[in-house]
Amino acid sequence: MLQQTKLIKDIENIPELLDNISLKINTPSQNLEIAIVSYKTFVKSKDSTTFQSLKNNLINDTLFENKENIFKQTYDIVIHKVSNEDNKFSLEIKDNAQSLDIVFLKGFIPPKNISEFEALVTKINSFKLKNKILLKELDKEKNALLEYIKTMKSPIEESNNFTLSSAKNFIDSKDSKLIFSIKEVDIAKKNIICVKENELICKFYLASNGKSGRNLRGEYIIPKEKTSNPPSFGENIKEIQEDLLNKYIAKKSGFIIFENNNFSFCNELSLQNIEIKDNYNFVGDLDSDTKLTIVAKNELEDAIKNGVTIRANKVNVNGNIATNTSIYARELNIKGQTHKQSTIIADNANINVHKGNLVSSFAKINSLDGGNIISDDLEILKANGGEIESNNINILELYSNTNIRFANKLIIDTLKGGGNKITFTPLANKSNKKRIEQLLKDLDTQILKEKELSLKLNTLIYKYNKYQQTAKNLKNQIDENNKNDKQIPSYILKNYNIFLQIVESIKINKKEILKISKDKNYITNTIKDYQKTIFDAEFLCKDGWLKYNDIIFELVIPKLSQTTTIIKGIGRYYFNVEEKKIIHQKIFKNNEKKIKNQGF
Template sequence: MQTKVIYDIYDVNSILKEVALKAKTNINSLEINLKSFTTYIKKYNAYRLLNTSAGESIDDDLLFENKDYEFKQSYDFCVRYKPKDRLFDVIVNNEEVILHLKNGFIAPKDEIEINEFINTIDSIKVQKRVFLRHLNKQKEIIMQNLEDVKDKDKFITIYKCSNFIDKKGGVLEFFIKDVATSAKNIIALSENTKIARFIKQKDGNSGRDIFGKYIDVINTKIESPKYSNDFNIIDNDEYLEYFNNKSGFVSFFDNDFTFNEELNFKNIQNVDNYKFTGDINTNTKITIGTNGEFVDAIGSGVQILANKIIINGNIGANVKIISKDLELNGQSHKDSVILTKEAKIDILKGNLKGDKVTIESIENGVIECNILEVNQVNGGNLRAQNININELYYNSNIEFSSKCTINNLKGGNNKIIFTPQGNISLKKQINILKLDLDSKYAEQQTLNKKITGLIYKYNKFQSSANELREMIKKYKEQKKEAPSYMVENYNYFLEIVKLIKSLKLKNIDLDKNKNEIETKIKSLQKEVFQAEFICKEGWLKYNDVVFELILPKVYSSKTIIKGIGRYYFDKESKKIIHQKIFVDEQQEIDNYGF
């Protein structure tokens, strides 16, 4: 496709959008084919044609660099489809135009090819809003550097601004994720971490950029960040690199790097604009307190990160705590999140993931860890490998994979669940395998639909195919060539047969893969068969004891009253056994679904 010539257009990209809409195609698949252009100069508040007969030339740098004048260009062009395999492009920035010859580029050989090549370059420049000037000089540069490109790409600067130089540098770039230069950054870092680099400032110069706009460059001095003896600075030609000498907190705000191993705060609020980030495996400690019992030690929306965190007070909504060791002498909001390895907490109302956790009271909190010690539980979802609860009240789900002990069960409507997902590590592995298994089932379902469709075609065409085979056989016996339609139709049937066999083999492979995944999941679940639940006293309300497997999918529950004792799962009878403590008696609990 190529349109008729479109005349006297200032904004070629607006025309490309219109053509793309009419042709119902992507604008990126179109380009212009430049035919000619006209340059205008603005003097005394009005544009007029550049008067070449009076000696005015767009290539005259004195004229072009006069800041009192303005220039614009209009273009005559066609619109055409862009070739998909073009091995050159034009790169532009404020100061220069660069011709990019890609690996495999073959140079044009004659004058016609060269002129077409250069016209395409100018067309691309116009689409990128580059002001066209010094085209003869550009052609000389291209001709001097034009060659076949092998092994690696070639870059040729074909135009550079006469006076204008863009100011560069004066910028601080961090190598640490999630650093916001507008915030008060507190970064937990290990020893000798490359923190940031300051790109040295290079002054610019006023003049016209490649788009024909006059730019007044103001060179304002930008200072590099200040720092103390806790940092090591490497001075390169182009930039300064900042390293911390020791493991700890690196704070950055007001263009200043400071270092601490311990920090103390009171009543951190979102408006304080602190940004905690970095690595918890560092020598870092934060202590946070409060000025009053009705004010949260950590206000809503704040994130805190450190190796060791001590909080003397409550934490608000949407607070996120990330640590290796946490001590919370207060309560967490129901919409808070704690990620830690070890924790000691007064009251948990929010969400927590950890390894070894000790809690005084859980009140509708959600917790997932490996070892859990709790004094009182009154509502919530608890999941751990090993759980020890002193007093359990109402409305809690307790999931475990190895051992659960309740000293005193004082309430009802609780669920105590034997499940392999109580082990965090196993849960992750099982979930990954389960996703893989589900994808295999989905793939097989699609495959079976294809096979069913092909078998339908096979049954439909089998009789005709047998007849065609016999007819083709007779032609061969007579040493004649069978008609092409016979051969084509018979080959079509053979392709169906071939495809059915291929898909059935693939189906067998999928069955094998599914069996392997299912075997792995079943193997990972073995821990739960050795699990036990002990309730030492209490249990005067209705509570459920549940045994759960991921594969085969089993969820069976039995509501029990007066159930103190030991519980375990017997694989042979496929029942949960209730063994009364201190009494030589045991009871089998029916478990439906096994």
């Protein structure tokens, strides 16, 4: 298999040669690197039929910028096969070959010696030939690159660009460009952008006409003239004009609607039966002064149809929402029902019939019908199936097959069914759950490190025990030689130093394992601190009771999951730390004051 070709002489079309070799040896052309042995530069006028060779490849500016001249180069090269490794840098040809930049990526390690620097230069020149960039002023370019690399840290902490070469006179014309502050804006859609007062909406870069000249490929370019088409806008949007740049800023908080290169403004929108073909794109800041109302034409149609995503500070939906819909809001009111494959994220949510997925700070649900809810505080009038997780939960009527997880307080006014699972768990507190889950990941990382270090330590101890006697003998020989003022043989010193390195490695490993043990204890104790509020949690059932409903008490550390089948009737349930079990405290129905005081 080819690792390096023989010298290939007088090649003009490098890309064509690489394609042929790539096909022949079944290797992608990006895995072929070109090493330049020598090259020749030729020039001719447009009227001439023959090229003339330039002595020492010197191209003066007058000759190069004369548009009547045509240039070409031929190369003597060797092609190497290289691995597809991540070099942590890339090369970019910009603006119709007006300039060539090298992009050093974060983590790039600068060359440590001349050999590594020359290897970098080879890769750069290989890229040039693959992209038909003329070789010109290579020594000047190398020196500038070397000086720049000397200023780098190793490895570099942030990505940065270095311009390797640029055209002398040629400047390419630039089209106008509209850049939105919010990346999710899609100019192919009808964008409804939620903005706050004085928020930068976008920047419009005006078109600029270029300047004729020769680019890095040696092509003489006469740039085309460009025109600008800035967006139109109304009185609630402010335009700030700078040099070749217009900025557009919202004067008020609200909806900015962008369509067909036009901005319009409003605070409230009312839409009917939104669907994908309407091509809406809701993006932006939920803390804006925005209100969106969506209504259904009739009871047979969904107000929000399949696959639609909406976003606003306040959202009112007079109807149902369909499958694969997403709603993001601070305040949400849905008078219909949510589909089981819908997703809602809202600070405060009021939903008639919930079958989908909801994450909220506070939610009020008229009827839970198999939906999933994660919340801080939750009120449900009727619950009949589903998964709910909240710090505090109040359910007026609980029917069957609902999985309830709570961290502080659960109140059920009337229990009317079976197959319900009620779990005391610290993980039902959203903020604590996030912290605990991160701590558990950290703990797993420490445990894995400890296992790796313990294996390494066992290997070192095995070597220590195996070579301990030999090391003693070597030490005795060293002491004897020192006593008699004799030179110690190098192999004795070498072998004894190897043993000393084992001893030192054992000390280091033990120290690292001890640190990990302390870190594990700290993480464990922190998790226990976060979960200890669960011991103050309580569940209160005010009325009704059927068998076959389970209560579970769950801890993260130590892992504990104690189950008690509820058969004792109405009352208060809590976990007794001393007895390590769930306690039922009987409360009679006529003791209304005591029952009400258990609420939140």
